[in-house]
Amino acid sequence: MSLESLRAANNIERDTTWAEMSFQDRIDTAEFRIHERAHITVNGDSCRGCTTRECVVACPANLFVPTSDGGILFNYENCFECGTCYLVCNKEGAITWTYPEGGYGIVFHRT
Amino acid sequence: MTDTDVIVVGAGPAGSCAAIAAAQAGKRVVLIERGPFPGSKNMYGGVIYPRILDELIPGWFEHAPIQRWVVRRSTMLLSDTGALNIDYRSNAWGQAPYNGATAYRPDFDNWLAQQAVAAGAELICSTTVTGLLRDPQGRITGIKTDRPDGDLTASVVIACDGVNSFIAKEAGLYKNVDASNYTLGVKETLSLPKHVIDERFGVRDNQGVDIEILGGTSGVNGGGFIYTNLDTIALGVVLKLPKLSAQKKRPEEIIAELKRHPAIAPLIEGAEVIEYSAHVIPEAGLDMMPKMVADGLLVAGDAAALCLAAGIWLEGVNFAMASGMYAGQSAAQAITAGDTTASGLRSYTKKLNETFVLKDHKKLRKIPHLVLSDRVQHKYPNFVTGIVERMFRVENPNPKPGVRRILREERKKAGISLIDLVRDALTGLKGFG
DSSP: OOHHHHHHHHTOSOSOSSOOOOHHHHHHTSEEEOOSSOSEEEOHHHHHTOSSOHHHHHOTTOOEEEOTTSOEEEOOTTOOOOOHHHHHOOSTTSEEEOOOSTTOEEEOSOO | OOSEEEEEEOOSHHHHHHHHHHHHTTOOEEEEOSSSSTTTTOOOSSOBOGGGGGTTSTTGGGTOOOSEEEEEEEEEEEOSSOEEEEEEEOGGGGSTTOOOEEOOHHHHHHHHHHHHHHTTOEEEOSOOEEEEEEOTTOOEEEEEESSTTOOEEEEEEEEOOOTTOHHHHHTTOOSOOOGGGEEEEEEEEEEOOHHHHHHHHTOOTTEEEEEEEESOSTTSSEEEEEEEOSSEEEEEEEEEHHHHGGGTOOHHHHHHHHHHSTTTHHHHTTOEEEEEEEEEEEOSGGGGOOOOEETTEEEOGGGGTOOEEETTEEEOHHHHHHHHHHHHHHHHHHHHHTOOSTTTTTHHHHHHHHSHHHHHHHHTTTHHHHHTSHIIIIIHHHHHHHHHHHHHOOOTTSOOOOHHHHHHHHHHHTTOOHHHHHHHHHHHHHHTO
């Protein structure tokens, strides 16, 4: 039996076993009931001096986007309300974090 | 006269058990939930160990909406190409009195909250608590909510508002909040037909599998997990927060790499992501716990950092249910006795100290740090898989190298000094009690 057919027979070491997913498709699997009030606000001026930008890498919903002028663009709508951003942020006052209005925000179903 | 006797904030496992316990003791209870239904804000990487419910809900296993009973418990060490799996199976765990179960938290938490309603508690959903009410002496007397005229007074407030607990923080019970005490859990719920899951994982009916993974997190300190539900698989990673950004890898990329690992890929082939989720976990145990009692206030569950992340033991829902139950009982006793100051509520911490809730945490105090330490995270998986790889690779015509030689060479290759190895082994032996 050739190595190739052995691998095929045993289902191992394939290059792709599942289709890569776009980030938007990933986020679209979760339900967000969006309220008009932003429950998290980001003070772009504070972000301008920040070199670490932990939020950009860590936010699981990828809501922090660096801008070309050194600031941060933030959108609250697809937020998991996990708290990662304020925990990793090292700029006092850059992130104002509250929970959304009752009944709004992330709604999990099979988690 | 207060609006009610006990206000419980958060209808997760801690809050619902607090509400059941206080209602069973004859108190008026209001259970407040910010989500549209209990469990809608909750996810875990997890297994529920529900035996603590015997006291509050006899016969719970006849009704609780679980997915599968865990009969296979695996601990997997991953190197880039290898995997060592230590797998224990016990079909007895799939029968009464049962052990661990997989469940969807929106199902399980909702069911548990309905048990509180059945016990007499009033459940109010879609209501976010925005702050605490205090009397002129500073004693907590109730809550503010985002409802019009939404203030509510009570003799005791029980904060079960989860890992971010703004109530415990507002009450000044957390000394400091350090990101390194937390991990981020991200998870994919992957759909596959039930018979495919049964075949791939060697189980049938409602038997399930729990696989905990060390290594495979792309150089970020943390771990991975796989749990079987009836017709989905929960797969995810837990990532130590401050280290996450240093690696410049986003959470979903780390999941993607884990899914590509040769030991994982065949398990999930063809599965489709039907729900992505994320949540923060309080991981540092005793070293991060807040004060859990103030005048008119008790704190339970994740809000009190009562989550056990001790390597081979990863438990949270049972700690939440137990601490919630004891908080509800203590609140009821204190109200009956007419003293709901911190001193009147002291029976709560006494109970936590006398039971597994704090006993397990005290016994395993050093383990969370050891498990998330750089050596355990980045050197030991390669060291151990390297040993096993060479022990079972037959290199004829060369003779077997001998175990001692393999150990020495693999230890050097992994860059672990003998002194560190001995030190970690002792910490582990002592720490696991």
